[in-house]
Amino acid sequence: MRILVLNGPNLNRLGTREPGIYGALSEQDILERLKAEAPEVEWRHVQSQHEGVLIEALHEAADTGTHVIFNPAGYTHTSVSLRDAVALTVEAGSLVVEVHLSNPAARESFRHTSLISAVASGTIAGFGAGSYSAALHVIRSAQ
Numbered sequence: 001m002r003i004l005v006l007n008g009p010n011l012n013r014l015g016t017r018e019p020g021i022y023g024a025l026s027e028q029d030i031l032e033r034l035k036a037e038a039p040e041v042e043w044r045h046v047q048s049q050h051e052g053v054l055i056e057a058l059h060e061a062a063d064t065g066t067h068v069i070f071n072p073a074g075y076t077h078t079s080v081s082l083r084d085a086v087a088l089t090v091e092a093g094s095l096v097v098e099v100h101l102s103n104p105a106a107r108e109s110f111r112h113t114s115l116i117s118a119v120a121s122g123t124i125a126g127f128g129a130g131s132y133s134a135a136l137h138v139i140r141s142a143q
């Protein structure tokens with residue numbers, strides 16, 4: 001089984017970026033934790049500040065039957081194009097689990113709307129790095 005961890009803008013700064021909100025773990029720490037939890041998975045990882053790179057990564061996941069743990073970060077609240085890419089990836093048969101470290105529903109009102117949630121396979125938010133582990137768990141359970 002292949003799983004892509006797809007992280008949107010600013011998530012390469014985890015560990016030092018607002019640790020009171022996003023936690024002390026770096027992006028690398030989260031990836032290593034996932035790999036330790038599921039060494040049998042063929043892991044892929046893409047992080048980008050650019051919407052188009054994230055869209056292309058979703059297209060590739062759709063074409064290769066790769067499941068996706070996706071934190072769209074700030075694009076969650078703004079990107080119709082990413083929503084469309086998630087929809088076509090799910091339609092192709094991949095699970096796309098939207099994850100957030102924080103709980104956007106408990107934060108500023110502009111974070112309360114996710115354009116992604118309605119088309120993702122499901123959403124897990126508010127558990128820090130545990131959101132990623134929970135996404136791994138649901139993808140594994142679905143196999």
Ligand code: DQA
Binds near residue numbers: 010071072100101104
């Ligand atoms: C985030 C929540 C978003 O609102 C924010 O823009 C992020 C990170 C999270 O993981 O909690 O960059 O997706």
